[in-house]
Amino acid sequence: MQIDASFFMEQNSLYDRPDLYDLMAPSDPAMERFYVEIAGERGGRVLDLACGSGRLTIPLALSGLQVTGGDRSAEMLERARRSAEAQAVELDLVQLDMRHFDLNGRTFETIIVAMNSVLHLYSLDDFTGFFRSVARHLSPKGRLVFDAFLPNPAILSSDPDKRQLVGSIVHDLQGKIIVEETLRYDPLTQISHVDWYWSTSTKKDFWKTHMQMRNIFPQEMPLLIASGGLRLVERFGDFDRSPMVAGSARQVCLCEADGLRTRIG
Template identity: 25%
Template sequence: MTASNAETDQARATDDRHRAGDDDGYFGEPVAAEYDDPSSEMFTPAAIEPAADFLAGLAGEGRALELGVGTGRIALPLARRGVEVHGIDMSRAMVARMRAKEGGDAIGVTIGDFSSTRAETTDGDFSVAYLVFNTIMNLTSQDAQVDCFRNVAAHLAPGGTFVIEVGIPELRRLPPGQSVVPYHTSPTRWAFDVYDTATQATSSNYVEVVDGRGSYRSIPFRYVWPSELDLMARLAGMRLRERWAGWGREPFTGESTKHVSVWEKPAA
């Protein structure tokens, strides 16, 4: 994706087409309408409360910026802890769902691509910025991910922190010659990830049969390694402060399936 300027421009243009447009890209109303699934593990108190506590501790008396704020899964609990939260998101449909919730109107939101959009606020810099639940992978080129770090650094106050929660690529599940990892199968629904280990491109794919009629949906991502994120942070003038296997500060090891990493902008 970074072999030439022409390829870089093409990758960015593809990113823009995927995430922009009146239909909010891949996260328009059809996805927004089903996103807040109470049966999903990501909406349990065990998933939400430790994340909000972790981020509130980093915010202190300052403000927080969520990239990909969506329907407010984390922003609203964080705001209830007394933290002023602002968000950036491309999807108007997702943001409208947050606005309909109690406290949703108190979250300032700037519509745009979080890799490059500046938050529309005049209240000063942020103490913490964060990307949760693999959202960094929605940026489908390395350049866009690097741009995201630089955009965050521009938003942070000196000494501020940037937090990312993201999974470790499951390449250990790929035997030689295989590029597909299924993670849900049933008589009416199949879900699987497809990996390209040469480019780090991946996609989540969904096939569903309802009343005898099938549908197919594919969402592209770019997986990223912890060490690669550390280098992106250095390019943006930040350094790794801590890395954990989860929001409860569990130790990060070679067997961890995800990480919560914190990078810090120099205090001076």
């Protein structure tokens, strides 16, 4: 196989390489079905924050909703634009920072942040800015819906110097790629520092990507949401809307503007 030298050029993050990102984050039918159904309950306008390459934005639009996708990465937005064009889908795509954004008075019946993307917020200021920005863009009966994995003590206490296999992917040009990771958890900030090491059969560790993920424990989630003027009204343990219990893998949260009648699960 011929090696394309440009493939191995250094990039700042995984979000600079949508071709690799999409392979590491394949389609999740259960997630897509949940968000399409939950947005369909309100209808109207939907804002998909941290929309990436459009893996959820496009199914939302195909369901008949009026969808805007927002992301910080110009590369991811361009891939979303090309994917939408290939499927004859009309998308409104905006480059923004979800910690502080202003869409000129536009409001939405549903605002979505999927695939743990809310965990890229780290500080209380980040969360407050995010939730306040969302609150300004919700229609009177609008909802914020997002998912975040439940912190796993066994993973957080893993050896920070020991690599674990994340998985393997097959790239169109480079063939099979193996991805390994190390994780170091900072209990003071509740941030996991994750390094991914990428290798082909001919080039070990051709790329190293770093990401940080905030861990949000169940008891603090309602407090963070309230910091920006929203309230947690319902919480599931998975995309099948099952109750959140000790063995759940994630928190799927539905939020509304503070002051509405609430039911916290």
